[in-house]
Amino acid sequence: MASFRKRGTAWEYRIRYADRQTGTYKEKTKGGFKTKKEAQIAAAEEESKINQFGFAENGSERVDNFFDDWLEVYKRPNLKPITFTLQERNVRLNILPRWGKYRLKDITRNEYQKWINELRGHYSEGTVRRIHSIFSSAMTDAVHEFRILRENPVQKIKIPKQADKSSKVAYFTREQLEEFFDCVKTPVKKAKYQHSIQYYAFFTLMARTGLRIGEALALTWDDLNFDAKTLTVNKTLVYPLNSQPYLSTPKTKNSERTIKLDEITLKLIRRHRINQKEVCLMYENYKPTKDNIIFHQHDGRWLRTNVVRDYFKEICKRADLPVLSPHALRHTHAVHLLEAGANIKYVSERLGHASVKVTADTYLHVTKKIEDDALALYERYVQN
Missing domain, CATH: 3.30.160 (Double Stranded RNA Binding Domain)
Known part of the structure; x- marks a missing residue:
């Protein structure tokens, strides 16, 4: 009244x-x-609006205060720790510096769209989509859960498209991959553990299976079945910045999979298992792992993700190759399989993708070549 x-x-x-x-x-x-x-x-x-919506428009809360509450109440309890960490980091580094001092009701669609366009000048389309998804999800909860806004001010925002989707996939050609491994196998003078072949085995496994780096680091000897020539992927190692590592479930449901190993990979992994024990005897401060880990630090703990990435980049530089990340080995495996004529459904299952569409979209430049080659085969067939 x-x-x-x-x-x-x-x-x-x-x-x-x-x-x-x-x-x-x-x-x-x-x-x-x-x-x-x-x-x-x-x-x-x-009063009519209050009767319809059940609340009066307020929105005077500052964006930084609102996001603090939103992350704790609606995100932390419902997300994996690594997912929550990534969302909190995007809020802290990208959203709050630009919008933190605004009131929720002062966010306008036009100003927000300009900001999204600016972000595309610094980040990939996928990264901007993730940032926008977090922001829009928070604003939707401000409407339906916190009930402090009547409508989401950032709905139906347009994300500028990626100019060339194929450009985001970095991989090695067969020749480049051979040069990379020639460099990995060559001992570095005065290297601390130069008799260890651990990194050679680790990068070979990634390049010949398409494992994600976290999946490879999480492996134990129990995950290998030498008789069946298979490798079971059922966990991933998460190594947060300035925090302790922990094992988590794989990225998606389809990421839990059993992969067939080729003879070259099996032979090298067997050799690594023997070498691992030899190195422990050879170097006094190189300790065996207590957790049956396939790839580990000198003190027996999990290998650090950032150390692996730095070493990978150092090899790229020594081999005079494009300086990529270890994830490029996953792309390399997929591209080489597709170029060799492997069925895209098989490639998708081997990589643990959520769907075949993800595989096709990611390796569009390769699948387009496969289409052209298949059509050429068909044309030759019907002309004979």
Whole structure:
């Protein structure tokens, strides 16, 4: 029910209502009306909205305070720790520096779209989509869960497209891969553990199976079946910055898989197992692992992801190759399989992709070549 009073020469209304979400009573006041009639009309319109939506528009909360609550209440309890860490990092590094001091109700679609366009100048389409997804999800919860906005101000925003999808896939050609492994096998003078073949075995396994780096680092000897010539992937190693590593479930449901190993890989992994024991005897401070880990540090703990990445890049430089990341070995395996004529469904299952569409979209440049080659074969067939 609205009440009215005159303050000076202007009128104001005050509406008291029960918030459906919390059950508490709230008030909304607005003044500056020239006549009581104007105040009554405005109050009636506002009461109609409150009856429809169940709350009065507020949105005066600052974005930084709102995101703090949103992350703790709706995200932390429902996400894997690594996923929560990535979302919190995007909020802290990308969203709050730009929007933190704004009030929720001051966010406009036009200004937000300009910001998204600016982000595309610094990040890939996929990264910008992830940042926007976090922001839009928070605003949707501000409407339906926190009930402090009537509508999401960043709905139907357009993300500028990737100019060339194939350019985002970095991989080695067969010749480059051979040069890479020639360099890995060559001992570095004065290297601390130069008799160890661990990195050679590790990178070979990634290049010949398409494992993600976390999946490869998480492997134990129990995951290998030498008789069946298979490798079981059922976990991934998460190594957060400035924190302790831990094992988590794989990226997607399809990421849990059993992979067939080729003879070259099997032979090298057997050799690595023997070499691992020899290195422990050879170097006094090189300790055997207590957790049956296939690839480990000198003290027996999990290999650090950042150390593996740095070493990989160092090899690329020594071999005078494009400086890529270890993930390029996964792309390399997929591309080489497809170029060799492997069925795309088999490649998708081997990589643990969520769907065949993900595989086809990721390796569009290769699948297009396969299409052209298949059509050429068909044309030759029907002409004979």
